[in-house]
Amino acid sequence: MTIAAPELLAVAGLGKSYGRRRVLDGVSFSVRPGEVLGLVGPNGAGKTTLFGCLAGLLPADAGRVADGVGRVLPPPGRRDLLFYLPDGILPWPEQRIDRLLFRWRDLWSASEARNQGPDLDALIERLGLSRLRGSVAGALSKGERKRFLLALALLSPQPLVLLDEPFDGLDLRQTRDVATLLRQVAAAGRTLFLSIHQLVDAGRVCDRFVMLSDGKVAGEGTLDALRGRAGCLEGSLEEVFLALT
């Protein structure tokens, strides 16, 4: 069975339970090429679970994930299309981050899409990691660690990158810089799907939104479209979210 969709990724009826607790319930939405899509919702809405299921790293109980030509993607096949950066991980904590970044880049050297990844030196500069190059990953602060993880994600060559809470741990200036970088990455042709629970940050960087509440999609679209659906034409993203959920 296929899903007819011109999008980069089409999700239909995705469901996931932990025991009796239904975490995702009939989640359907689409991701368009080159956009920055925001997954917004309160803590516990199912955002991280949704990302895990999309990446195939968590088995979904129901639903389909298809690519732009409508081919249903089995979990192992999704890694050709998307890369998922989970929140709260600290990989290889005892190794130097410059070496980790070089080795991580080299891991993709056989990939057909490797040229889609940004230049490593430029990325390190943009993320403010230059002065940390000799540091071991485990010695980084929360914000530094987040920027290091973002570098790993952006070095991957897949056309779609899923970032779980990309601004968590960043200060105001860093948040602004990273948001600018992500916009530039999208402008260069990659698609970003960001899970963000701070609606102010989401409003600043995303083109469209998927609103998740209690495991269900409460709304999908641009801010204007969501305003229309919520019936508050001048409302902020926060007000729209409250109206729809």
Add this chain to the structure above:
Amino acid sequence: MPSRSRKSPIAALFRLDLGELLAARSFWLLLAMIGPLVGQAFATAVASYGEVSGAGGGPAALAQGLSPLDGIVVPTFGAYDLAVTFLLPFVAIRLLAAERESGAALLLAQTPVSLPARLTVKLGVLGLGGLFAAVPGLLALALWHSYGGHLAWPETANVLLGHLLHALLAVGLAFAAAAVCRSSASAAIATLGLTVGGWALDFVAAGRSGWIAEAARFTPAAALRRFEQGELPLALILALLAASLGAIAFAAAEIDPFAGPTKRHFRAALAVLLAVGAIGAAASIRSGWDLAEDRRNSFPRADEAALARIAQPVRVRANLAAEDPRLTDLERNVLAKLRRVLPDFAVALEAESRSGLFDGEGYGEVWYQVGEKSAMLRSTTEPIVLAQIYELAGIAPPTADSADSADPDTAYPGYPLALAAAPGAAPLFYVAWPLAAGLTCFFRGRWRSK
């Protein structure tokens, strides 16, 4: 930051895993400890060997009884048995479990490098670490050689092969434990549990026949003993490889992040079943080689040629208890050798108690059956038993002339070496090696954090 030329994905992964290995304190602990362990074993072995060779003016043993395999190689490399049992599993567990606990496994799962390739790279990294750990043992052999000591390379290499297979199995089991346990500590306990289980099986199976005795032949300790005796049994090599690969396949199935729990467990169970099947098939293989220089695992070549002509089934029923030394003699002098040369051979042990103290009238009898004919003997001496088997089989025993001409190298000369101590061993193994390992670990940490 300077740009670097790109490496292949496998080379990059190898460097990542090597970085993890070198970051593991358990690896440096293993490296630091293996030197003194080997040194202690080697020094003690050299002193004991020198003593029985007549050092210090004491009476020397018969030269034919002095084998460097038993006197030097096996005790020296016995230190690796300890290291493989108690240290290596922690290193292997860390390499796999730390990746999962830190989230690195989630990232690596999305790279083009497949899961089997990732596990193979980890094996390669552990192999490289094992090479470093093997250096003290090889240094001990070099020292022995420099003293003028004799080494027969086939039997020495055979002992090393035994330890290598033992290490591979330990790594496989550690991977399997790390794959199913939530924490490294639980995985370590599970691995040690398997080790203790192997020892228990050895103990329970001692002096028994049937499936339990067959199973006990393949425990790591029992397997290693055979390599240490100069045997190179094909069945054992294949069984150890099957067990190791089965354990690694089990681990690969259990850590596959793209498979649901049912599929993971099914694949893991399939890996276990296939490994058990392969071990069962391997167990029936009789081929093997006796690499001991003194041919302790073989009858004289003329007798082996004569025995190989017996096409009928040969059965032995021994009414001897597990703890009876006569059973040990019979097993070592006769039964183990017969297993290697007779195509259809089986042994049944009939004593009911472990000590034999309260067994009945027929206790001590050993019945030999060749085809329809059978006879009873109480002797455990090789020539007497062979003569009985030839008589039952109706074939002429080899004559003394034919035995001599067919087996010109049966007379093992023995290699006494009357050394009072092992010169140079103490500073090398107790000081230089731990110091080098400790300093490398220390300066690597400082250099890494700069």
